Amino acid sequence: MHSLQRLAPTILLLLGALWIPLSALEPQAASEAQAAPFAGFYAPDFSLESADDELISLSDLRGQPVLVNLWASWCGPCRAEMPAMQRVYERYQDQGFVILAVNATNQDSRAEATAFYNELGLSYPLLFDADGVVSNAYQLRALPSSFFILPDGRIQEVVIGGPMAEALLIIRVEALLSEVP
Amino acid sequence: MLPILNLGPLALPVPGLLVLAAYWIGASLAERRAERYQSQPEVIGNLLYYALMASILGARLGYALRYPAAFVASPASLLSLNLNLLDVWSGLAAALLFGLAYGQRKGLQTGTTLDALTPFLASLALGLALSQLASGAAYGLPSDLPWAIELWGASRQPSQAYDAIAGALILGAILRGRATKQPGQTFMNFVLLTASAHLLLGAFDAAAATLPNGWRLNQIGAWFAIAAVLWLQRQPARTKQVE
Numbered sequence: 001m002h003s004l005q006r007l008a009p010t011i012l013l014l015l016g017a018l019w020i021p022l023s024a025l026e027p028q029a030a031s032e033a034q035a036a037p038f039a040g041f042y043a044p045d046f047s048l049e050s051a052d053d054e055l056i057s058l059s060d061l062r063g064q065p066v067l068v069n070l071w072a073s074w075c076g077p078c079r080a081e082m083p084a085m086q087r088v089y090e091r092y093q094d095q096g097f098v099i100l101a102v103n104a105t106n107q108d109s110r111a112e113a114t115a116f117y118n119e120l121g122l123s124y125p126l127l128f129d130a131d132g133v134v135s136n137a138y139q140l141r142a143l144p145s146s147f148f149i150l151p152d153g154r155i156q157e158v159v160i161g162g163p164m165a166e167a168l169l170i171i172r173v174e175a176l177l178s179e180v181p
Numbered sequence: 182m183l184p185i186l187n188l189g190p191l192a193l194p195v196p197g198l199l200v201l202a203a204y205w206i207g208a209s210l211a212e213r214r215a216e217r218y219q220s221q222p223e224v225i226g227n228l229l230y231y232a233l234m235a236s237i238l239g240a241r242l243g244y245a246l247r248y249p250a251a252f253v254a255s256p257a258s259l260l261s262l263n264l265n266l267l268d269v270w271s272g273l274a275a276a277l278l279f280g281l282a283y284g285q286r287k288g289l290q291t292g293t294t295l296d297a298l299t300p301f302l303a304s305l306a307l308g309l310a311l312s313q314l315a316s317g318a319a320y321g322l323p324s325d326l327p328w329a330i331e332l333w334g335a336s337r338q339p340s341q342a343y344d345a346i347a348g349a350l351i352l353g354a355i356l357r358g359r360a361t362k363q364p365g366q367t368f369m370n371f372v373l374l375t376a377s378a379h380l381l382l383g384a385f386d387a388a389a390a391t392l393p394n395g396w397r398l399n400q401i402g403a404w405f406a407i408a409a410v411l412w413l414q415r416q417p418a419r420t421k422q423v424e
Binding site: 009012013016017019020021023024026034035036038040084141142143157159160164165166167168171174 | 184187192245248251258266317334335381388389395403404407411415
């Protein structure tokens with residue numbers, strides 16, 4: 001009995017050491033192939049009309065780092081973070097970085113969104129999610145919500161709420177750019 | 182999953198609130214039970230409060246030191262409320278360093294102080310598991326079990342719920358357990374139980390960082406924690422044998 005007690009820690013460690021390889025993550029489970037609005041998954045695709053009446057699809061931007069920012073003109077933090085987003089866009093757009101400002105038009109006004117966009121002199125694409133399709137696909141729960149998307153289409157990070165600090169934008173965009181083949 | 186609680190115009194981040202609640206409940210429990218472990222409640226309360234401040238400061242400074250160019254370009258970001266601009270390891274290191282300095286200054290005994298802090302740590306571990314359940318982080322492997330949950334486009338093991346149940350059981354065991362004669366024993370029991378739970382339940386986690394062969398790093402870390410505790414627990418016995 002006494003020797004069993006003395007051996008118990010060794011047995012426990014041996015069983016633990018065996019459990020790690022036995023329960024190892026299989027490669028197909030490790031790489032989540034499906035689309036979901038969470039870090040590590042592929043970003044759900046969408047096609048939306050822009051303020052320039054152009055149809056823009058997320059999948060057309062494959063190979064480029066993308067920031068999808070869901071916002072509304074009545075949302076204070078959304079408005080507060082846009083000047084920093086514009087500065088970061090100007091700094092990195094030559095390297096292929098794209099921002100898609102997806103207005104949650106189903107809970108906003110297209111006219112007010114456009115007016116605010118023009119007032120700030122923003123130059124990245126403004127898209128209108130009139131039916132809330134993107135809001136649903138991205139399980140929008142709070143505005144703003146930002147999705148940093150890698151060139152291969154996977155989401156690197158989700159930031160819910162704002163305003164995002166400029167340093168955060170710079171760091172995340174540089175991380176996305178470092179993944180460009 | 183409930184990452185955001187909308188209360189009128191307010192959008193409250195539930196995962197963060199759960200961690201804050203766990204901190205507050207844990208700190209209260211640790212203070213109330215400090216005397217059982219030969220510690221002074223106000224000393225434990227101050228230690229936890231100042232360690233929290235040190236960890237927040239350390240986490241932000243650590244992050245700024247990792248990315249100095251970004252903060253030079255935008256110095257105001259140093260004061261940003263973004264939690265994404267915090268470095269967890271720097272925060273933990275700052276809290277630990279502060280704790281050591283504070284303990285030395287107050288003449289705290291390591292074993293009894295760690296025992297007194299154990300209810301706080303157990304509460305925090307439970308809060309972290311619940312926050313992952315709320316945010317959808319640390320999601321489980323795909324499964325067709327009857328109790329599987331729909332998350333991120335698949336039916337999955339509720340791995341965060343398993344962690345939360347284990348955390349609640351460990352917290353209950355710590356609170357119901359008697360104060361041990363050996364200083365530090367309550368803390369080591371907590372580490373042993375928590376690491377064992379992570380080693381076992383980590384098998385259901387689909388989001389864990391892995392080695393190229395698929396071995397999960399959190400399970401490996403838990404195994405080393407178990408080994409360290411078992412080794413430490415043998416030390417007094419070995420010393421007595423030598424005597």
